[in-house]
Amino acid sequence: MRQAADAAPPKAPEPAKSAEPDIAGSYGVSLSYGGQPIDATLYLGKREDGTWGGSLYVDMAGTIPFNSLTVKENVVQATLSSPDGSVVSMEFKVEGVDLTGAWRSSGGDGSQVRGRKLP
Numbered sequence: 001m002r003q004a005a006d007a008a009p010p011k012a013p014e015p016a017k018s019a020e021p022d023i024a025g026s027y028g029v030s031l032s033y034g035g036q037p038i039d040a041t042l043y044l045g046k047r048e049d050g051t052w053g054g055s056l057y058v059d060m061a062g063t064i065p066f067n068s069l070t071v072k073e074n075v076v077q078a079t080l081s082s083p084d085g086s087v088v089s090m091e092f093k094v095e096g097v098d099l100t101g102a103w104r105s106s107g108g109d110g111s112q113v114r115g116r117k118l119p
Contacts, residue, residue, distance in 0.1 A: 028115050029041070032111035032112075033109065043055050043057070053066065055080075077089070088104070
């Protein structure tokens with residue numbers, strides 16, 4: 001008969017994986033373009049292949065798709081081609097329903113970006 005001391009110790013449970021923040025959705029954002037305030041809608045979505053995509057909708061320009069979009073936890077980096085011919089880079093953080101960050105244009109313009117997830 002085996003003694004209890006000879007028995008293998010029970011396996012410790014594996015640590016739980018941290019849940020990826022749910023950042024997919026639409027955000028109402030405010031920014032400045034050429035010194036003028038602009039309200040826009042930013043869309044983020046995860047594709048079936050696991051990559052991210054999205055777009056920015058602005059009344060005066062319509063929907064502008066992101067050329068690239070990467071997500072690392074709750075930090076998003078994206079680029080898009082502006083209708084004025086410049087390349088725009090954005091970096092922002094999503095915390096809960098709040099979005100904060102900045103954008104910068106190859107033409108020199110840029111501003112802070114602030115927004116909230118839309119219901």
